[in-house]
Amino acid sequence: MDPAGALARNGPGCVCQRKEWAPRPAGEWRAAPWRPAATGPRIPLKRGSKASEEQSAAASAAVADRLAGTAEPPVEDEFYDAIIIGAGMGGLSTATQLASEGAKVLVLEKYIIPGGSAGFFEREGYTFDVGSSMMFGFGKEGTTNLITRALAAVGREMETVPDPTQIHYHLPKTQAHPKGLSVHVWRDYEQFVAELTDQFPHEAEGIRKFYDECWVVFNSLNTLELKSLEEPRYLLGEFVKHPIECLQLAFRVLANTGDVAQQFIKDEELLKFIDMECFCWSTVPASFTPLINAGMVFCDRHFGGINYPVGGVGKIAQELAAGLENYGGRIMYKANVKEIITEGSGEDMVAVGVRLVDGRELRAKTVVSNATRWDTFENMLGKVPMPKAEVKFRQRYKKSPSFFSIHMGVQEDILPPSTDCHHIVLEDWTKMEEPRGTLFVSIPSLLDPTVAPKGCHLVHAFTPDWMDAWKGLPPGEYEEKKEEVADSIIQRLEAIFPGLGEATVYRECGTPRTHRRFLNREDGSYGPIPSRRPLGMMGIPFNRTAIKGLYCVGDSTFPGQGVNAVVFSGFGCAHRVLCDIGVKPTFPSLDDAFSKFLSLIRDNA
Numbered sequence: 043m044d045p046a047g048a049l050a051r052n053g054p055g056c057v058c059q060r061k062e063w064a065p066r067p068a069g070e071w072r073a074a075p076w077r078p079a080a081t082g083p084r085i086p087l088k089r090g091s092k093a094s095e096e097q098s099a100a101a102s103a104a105v106a107d108r109l110a111g112t113a114e115p116p117v118e119d120e121f122y123d124a125i126i127i128g129a130g131m132g133g134l135s136t137a138t139q140l141a142s143e144g145a146k147v148l149v150l151e152k153y154i155i156p157g158g159s160a161g162f163f164e165r166e167g168y169t170f171d172v173g174s175s176m177m178f179g180f181g182k183e184g185t186t187n188l189i190t191r192a193l194a195a196v197g198r199e200m201e202t203v204p205d206p207t208q209i210h211y212h213l214p215k216t217q218a219h220p221k222g223l224s225v226h227v228w229r230d231y232e233q234f235v236a237e238l239t240d241q242f243p244h245e246a247e248g249i250r251k252f253y254d255e256c257w258v259v260f261n262s263l264n265t266l267e268l269k270s271l272e273e274p275r276y277l278l279g280e281f282v283k284h285p286i287e288c289l290q291l292a293f294r295v296l297a298n299t300g301d302v303a304q305q306f307i308k309d310e311e312l313l314k315f316i317d318m319e320c321f322c323w324s325t326v327p328a329s330f331t332p333l334i335n336a337g338m339v340f341c342d343r344h345f346g347g348i349n350y351p352v353g354g355v356g357k358i359a360q361e362l363a364a365g366l367e368n369y370g371g372r373i374m375y376k377a378n379v380k381e382i383i384t385e386g387s388g389e390d391m392v393a394v395g396v397r398l399v400d401g402r403e404l405r406a407k408t409v410v411s412n413a414t415r416w417d418t419f420e421n422m423l424g425k426v427p428m429p430k431a432e433v434k435f436r437q438r439y440k441k442s443p444s445f446f447s448i449h450m451g452v453q454e455d456i457l458p459p460s461t462d463c464h465h466i467v468l469e470d471w472t473k474m475e476e477p478r479g480t481l482f483v484s485i486p487s488l489l490d491p492t493v494a495p496k497g498c499h500l501v502h503a504f505t506p507d508w509m510d511a512w513k514g515l516p517p518g519e520y521e522e523k524k525e526e527v528a529d530s531i532i533q534r535l536e537a538i539f540p541g542l543g544e545a546t547v548y549r550e551c552g553t554p555r556t557h558r559r560f561l562n563r564e565d566g567s568y569g570p571i572p573s574r575r576p577l578g579m580m581g582i583p584f585n586r587t588a589i590k591g592l593y594c595v596g597d598s599t600f601p602g603q604g605v606n607a608v609v610f611s612g613f614g615c616a617h618r619v620l621c622d623i624g625v626k627p628t629f630p631s632l633d634d635a636f637s638k639f640l641s642l643i644r645d646n647a
């Protein structure tokens with residue numbers, strides 16, 4: 043079996059294929075003699091098999107055809123308003139926004155299903171989320187509920203299950219917290235603040251003041267219509283409609299979370315906690331995390347709440363893909379873009395279309411890349427000299443780590459019913475940023491039992507990891523190392539979930555190599571992280587690039603990693619494209635000046 047298989051055999055993932063896909067009859071699971079952990083014999087651990095790969099391949103083709111609607115390839119002489127490379131959440135939100143405004147859109151996806159890192163795969167009755175299961179942006183009110191809005195734009199809606207907590211933190215033992223620092227981030231804000239204040243009573247005021255700053259950001263964002271921040275007509279309009287909120291944001295666009303935390307909080311351990319509050323979604327500590335992003339994350343979890351989509355995270359992309367096709371857009375799967383075609387040179391260079399690996403050329407007014415900046419400029423534009431702005435970007439940002447993931451099925455009785463869905467585990471503060479230092483755990487079957495077979499839970503344990511540790515290993519060693527790393531992680535998790543190893547009935551691991559291979563992400567990275575302290579949100583590029591007609595979307599653009607974040611980048615990208623192709627009004631004379639102003643700030647960021 044391909045050791046990198048955790049994300050590979052994704053195709054059969056739609057629930058309607060469950061019977062065909064299940065390598066064993068579903069009933070066999072139900073008949074399994076579950077017994078209490080302490081007394082009963084355990085069911086032997088299962089890993090992926092050859093048979094499952096073959097079944098997967100057959101089912102994949104069916105899923106791809108069904109998701110593609112007509113399954114007919116687009117003809118080469120068609121001309122699109124926008125060709126979007128990649129059907130990740132960034133690409134799909136751009137495409138659906140464009141299609142909902144009547145633009146002619148084609149999405150080209152290398153893989154067989156939509157979703158990219160927010161996709162899914164099915165094994166033995168489990169529906170595993172490829173990436174994290176923690177969804178922001180699914181609220182019902184305000185303007186920051188971007189996933190809800192992206193779906194609604196193409197007439198779709200999803201059922202979700204509210205999570206009573208965002209995260210249960212299990213943090214290191216210290217003198218002040220000899221049993222370890224345990225904090226729940228409750229959906230209810232006051233309950234969370236009370237629990238944190240209980241742990242740090244001397245910082246009651248600092249805690250309140252720090253999170254109040256985040257609320258100022260969030261409440262301002264939550265009144266604005268969220269569109270392209272590099273389009274001056276829209277920005278001016280928002281300043282006129284919501285002057286106070288815009289000024290509140292303008293005042294904070296250069297701020298980083300760590301600096302704000304240090305203004306109000308002095309306790310070293312609490313500052314480390316704030317670092318972890320950032321690290322667990324930005325993969326950098328608070329001093330490297332823009333305050334605007336922290337405002338979104340730290341408040342949406344209480345305002346809209348964390349909500350799990352029924353059927354799994356992968357359903358969101360499927361719904362968007364279906365909505366896109368209903369609105370006249372097209373998606374072509376197994377469409378690997380080899381090259382972005384450009385004409386002209388220097389500052390006059392224009393992107394005019396794409397070339398697929400099979401040699402087909404497709405043309406459009408604009409090309410949007412949902413691939414990472416590294417894949418876009420170093421692979422798909424390999425023959426073109428690197429624009430200066432991209433050279434600068436590479437000096438300021440580096441690739442974020444990838445992840446080592448263990449997707450597990452475990453016996454239900456191992457987890458008490460009050461167990462929280464998401465956990466962060468760290469035993470030593472000095473190891474927070476180290477590869478495999480911080481452990482992330484999600485158990486989405488606690489919220490939606492349909493994602494696991496009866497009697498079982500689905501556990502996804504993952505931890506930041508780098509490609510270097512996995513490069514060049516021969517297959518046998520690679521396989522062995524995966525098992526060793528997985529065993530050591532499970533051993534650490536036993537402190538929180540006693541008996542986890544023994545109760546595991548299915549296990550499949552992915553490494554940075556897996557992410558690179560199946561998500562087409564250079565080094566398996568999840569986008570850029572600053573290599574030095576950034577100037578708040580202004581360092582990371584928006585959607586336009588130095589090449590006219592070429593846009594980037596997804597976690598290589600502002601505001602960075604996260605589903606809600608890349609959906610926002612999709613909203614911005616679609617808006618900018620619609621202005622540039624003349625569908626939406628703009629102030630062309632102001633555009634150039636404003637672009638130069640933004641580059642000036644970025645050049646100093």
Ligand SMILES: NC(=O)c1ccc[n+]([C@@H]2O[C@H](COP(=O)([O-])OP(=O)(O)OC[C@H]3O[C@@H](n4cnc5c(N)ncnc54)[C@H](O)[C@@H]3O)[C@@H](O)[C@H]2O)c1
Binds near residue numbers: 153157414595
């Ligand atoms: N809970 C969460 O918040 C959560 C969960 C899952 C994922 N995520 C986030 O999603 C973000 C990524 O989303 P995204 O939309 O930026 O990217 P993505 O990697 O998810 O999607 C990019 C898509 O482009 C496709 N692609 C790449 N190169 C291609 C080529 N040459 N030809 C055709 N297709 C190609 C890939 O196959 C992939 O489907 C990550 O930062 C991650 O944090 C977050």
Ligand SMILES: CC(C)=CCC/C(C)=C/C=C/C(C)=C/C=C/C(C)=C/C=C/C=C(C)/C=C/C=C(C)/C=C/C=C(\C)CCC=C(C)C
Binds near residue numbers: 263266602
């Ligand atoms: C100058 C200029 C340009 C301007 C002026 C001023 C103004 C007006 C401004 C404005 C601004 C704005 C609008 C902004 C916006 C922003 C936004 C929307 C943002 C967003 C963000 C988001 C985010 C960041 C998110 C994220 C998330 C994530 C990443 C998640 C993740 C998760 C995970 C990983 C999970 C974990 C797990 C466990 C724990 C288990």
